[in-house]
Amino acid sequence: MSRDAIQEAVHAHFVNRTETPAFIPGETPIPPSGKVIGEAETQAMVAAALDGWLTTGRFNTEFETRLASFVGTRRALTVNSGSSANLVAVSSLFSPQLGAAALRPGDEVITVAAGFPTTVNPILQNGGVPVFIDIQPHTYNIDPAHLDGALSDRTRAVVIAHTLGNPFDLSAITAFCARQNLWLIEDCCDALGARYRIPDTHDVWWPRTPDAADPSLWCRAGDDARERHVGCFGHLATLSFYPAHHITMGEGGAVLVSDPQLAKIAESIRDWGRDCWCAPGCDNTCKKRFGWQLGDLPQGYDHKYTYSNLGYNLKITDMQAACGLAQLNRLEGFVSTRRANFDYLTQRLADCTGLLDLPQPTLHAQPSWFGFPVTLRAEAGLNRVDMLQWLDQHKIGTRLLFAGNLVRQPYFDGRAFRVASTLTQTDRVMNDTFWIGLWPGLTAPMLDYATEQLRTFLGAGW
Template identity: 55%
Template sequence: MSSTIIENQAEEEITIDLSHNELRMQILKLTEQFYEKKWVKKDFVPGIDYIPVSGKTFDAEDLLHLVDSSLDFWLTAGRFAGRFEKEFAQAMDCKYSLLTNSGSSANLLALTALTSETLGERRLKPGDEVITVAAGFPTTVNPILQNQLIPVFLDVDIPTYNIDTTQLEAAISPRTKAIMVAHTLGNPFDLSTVKRIADKYQLWLIEDTCDAVGAEYAGKKVGTFGDLATVSFYPAHHITMGEGGAVLTSNAKLKKIVESFRDWGRDCWCDPGKDNTCGKRFSWNLGDLPSGYDHKYTYSHIGYNLKVSDMQAAIGVSQLKKLQGFISKRRENYQALREGLAELQDMLILPKETPNSEPSPFGFPITLRSESPLTRNQLVQYLEQNFIGTRLLFAGNLLRQPAYKNIPHRIVGQLTNTDTIMERTFWLGVHPGISDEMLNYMVEKLYEAYEKRRPS
């Protein structure tokens, strides 16, 4: 008898003897055993094992949530998505959290929501201006261009790497309608000044919080100051779903608009698989549609489909339980690098927190001083050759990137520090997977690169 037949017979016998729930428990128990076998923890070997600059940190519980969700075969948003949105909103001190398929999509949805005709005179229209920075990740700026708006670029500060607010008010013109900037590498920008000016001129404020989950400014969570905020759950970030993101807001009207743009542009807000949540599915009179046209197929915006699967959300529910521990470890690693590299400050500019803030570090940025005998590329290559991962500060100066050569834009002041970042800045990892042994090796190799004795 073939092994396949034997296996099939065994499966049939199990199915007869056990209920679905009992089978599920067996599968989950085996999943936990699989995790222990598959991802055995190993000791770090300096100079042999690569230290990634970022990466997912997960445990058996995360894998169990993923498998548990997959057994439901509810492939779109379901029970885990709804639970995560509620719990994550609470964790971020916001009223609403709307899951989407990436942090980049979250940025697109947040900015695009402000173009909705339902916002009346405050809606963004083609040709309106949005203040931002060129030193950052492209998808903070891309939605501005994708909505036919004009980015207005300000320089950034070194060593906070955040928007230089000294010329913020001077950057405002009659066409300026919004500010959209990121908390760079988990370090909050000067929210006091930005919020004051945004309120004074009635500008929308979008906080790109993709790198800064859990960071605080003046004792409040970042993401709560703006009209909208965005988060990413890519593996490099504070918690992960593999892919995924969220839009945060405490404004009920903006929540409904974002949800519409995310879900094909529809006017209906029913969850997948649900009907008639509003109680008048066939009683609406909207646009030029026939009276009572099915609300599930009524569209108030030209939108997208940017939802997540419930399997992604299931991982998020599990990861969220560990968020505070992840943040604490990131802060410890960040501080260890700061203290360990203190004697190299004649060659390296170490990062500085924005006053009145408590960062939630995404990375540890370093800028080489002009006195450094090494170039940024030489130092980065040396570290990589010694199996230490590095990254540049994303696009450097976005306006020098090929895709942005001919974009419509306006610059206020000089982008001096932005160019410095492009030429002399990189960052090291501080994610929870980096151990004390790894940190010690990273510091040791930086001293070695400059041929300096490390203080004992």
């Protein structure tokens, strides 16, 4: 069968598909998250399969280029998950190739406990010490008021996520990192497409990689850099392409980076830790494959098998990249539907604020919402488990804000960490917060029904 005939067969499969069944309230599930894929993604994956290349190849090169250009970083490096992206980003800061600027075991990293475990785990996996501070209500993001109190003489970095697609206070965080000369990693796994504008009243700080002579990690930037996508503000940033996320390739993620030295380190850690940067299937990109002498290896030892970092193999296949490429074409549409659904849910629940805390976008931010978080107020006198069960009985999917309070998770027992503020809001999230879906696969009748059931349980009437 020719390539054309196969692609025609794929087309016929989609043309002949029956329409999505009508939504039946109380019977049709309303998942909190999901993927929207169709013929374009399948055609792209089939094309990649027919290439027979399998590992990262032409689709991956195009995906990395287009993703970096969308976000506004110099490089995007694909990896096999958002967790792997965080592992690569944090491990890069521990690379001895950064010289005096590298983190060392025992160094402290400021973060939050209300979030996803694999934002924080790579700090522990590298021997660093996470230092937890509280979050703000409503935005569910780090509370910058606690930053100064978290400092010690071992503080070296800040690693935090833009919670559920709502950017954290980038003016405060970048200014703090610039002032204290700290590395910043933005976990954008839930926030692809979100933007932030540094207000005119604030200085704009742009990350810079240090060298031994100039240990400054940040420089003042011009006004033209004020508004950017999240992912451009830190030294490194990360994305996830798991099906719940803004775009998907099944499993997948990416590290975003603009500094050439950091990019080289991150690529090396993704690709076994090797010093060589040849793409799969290529040889001698450096033009001196047998001309290097590194470590205690003999002169001329094959560069392909020379390792300068403690690495992994976290690459994706070209089929995944092909799916991601097709999804990139839809990204702007996905983000605006998520925003519109957020506004719709806010409007439907606007008069419940006595019983429920509704989410608020961070000042100066245009979020790219991942979910719609709400927190039960004490005035409601209701139990979250009862509420989640009620929604579950009505086929309305819910999720918690991931780990709630990480330090209370079983695996944190016996770990080296520090808590540098009260975690009052974090505990409140652990006890009373949950989120419902707003992903592009949900329709207005679904959102109506979800809010109707929420209101019924709250006793807010309709």
